[in-house]
Amino acid sequence: MFIKDKKAVIFDMDGVIIDTELIWKQAEKEVFSSLGAKVIEEYSKETQSMTTSEVTQFWYKKFSWSNIGLREVEQMVVSRVVELIESEECLIDRVKIFIERLKSKNYKIGLATNSPFAITPQVLKRLDVAHLFDTVSSAEFEERGKPDPAIYYTTAKKLGVDPKDCLVIEDSYSGMLAAKKAGMTVASFTKGNKKSHFDIADYRIDSFEYDRIVLVKVN
Known part of the structure; x- marks a missing residue:
């Protein structure tokens, strides 16, 4: 199950430790929509891998609104996500174990x-896993989000581990x-x-189930 030659495991958040896609x-x-944007599935697919700031800019370019700044709109989205994380069923089975x-x-x-850093405390609290993480990084503090490798270089540096000694678990x-x-x-x-x-992945994890975690080498 575990890779003996690695020293650190780095998790993505959305879709890996919590299921927030629908949220x-x-x-x-x-x-x-409240600002006049026509939010259709075709456009939503384009924004799935963007940071919240990039998503806000995307919709503003499509449907410009007035009387409210982009940063404030971004915070409106973040605040609503936090509310939904608190109330909706969004936990991924056995990830804490x-x-x-x-x-x-x-x-x-x-x-x-x-995701914005402001969301991470609520996610970790909901899962009761904050004490298990040595460091938390958000692309909010990088010039570019994923697929740029900056956030992974930052996380490895904060962990004090060489990038080649890290296993990353991602769903996108x-x-x-x-x-x-990032190597x-x-x-x-x-x-x-x-x-x-x-x-592109080296391994595949199908489930975090306690008695049947599958880590399958694929290359």
């Missing part, structure tokens, strides 16, 4: 997300590409849907 879609639709087992094996644990192509560019080993988390696996 983000709902929050963005509510906020941008998986992280606890990693800690018991003395791996350093990091979080690297494109842009996230995997960022980790690969890290990548595991694709499929949530049981093997069709969602990306060939």
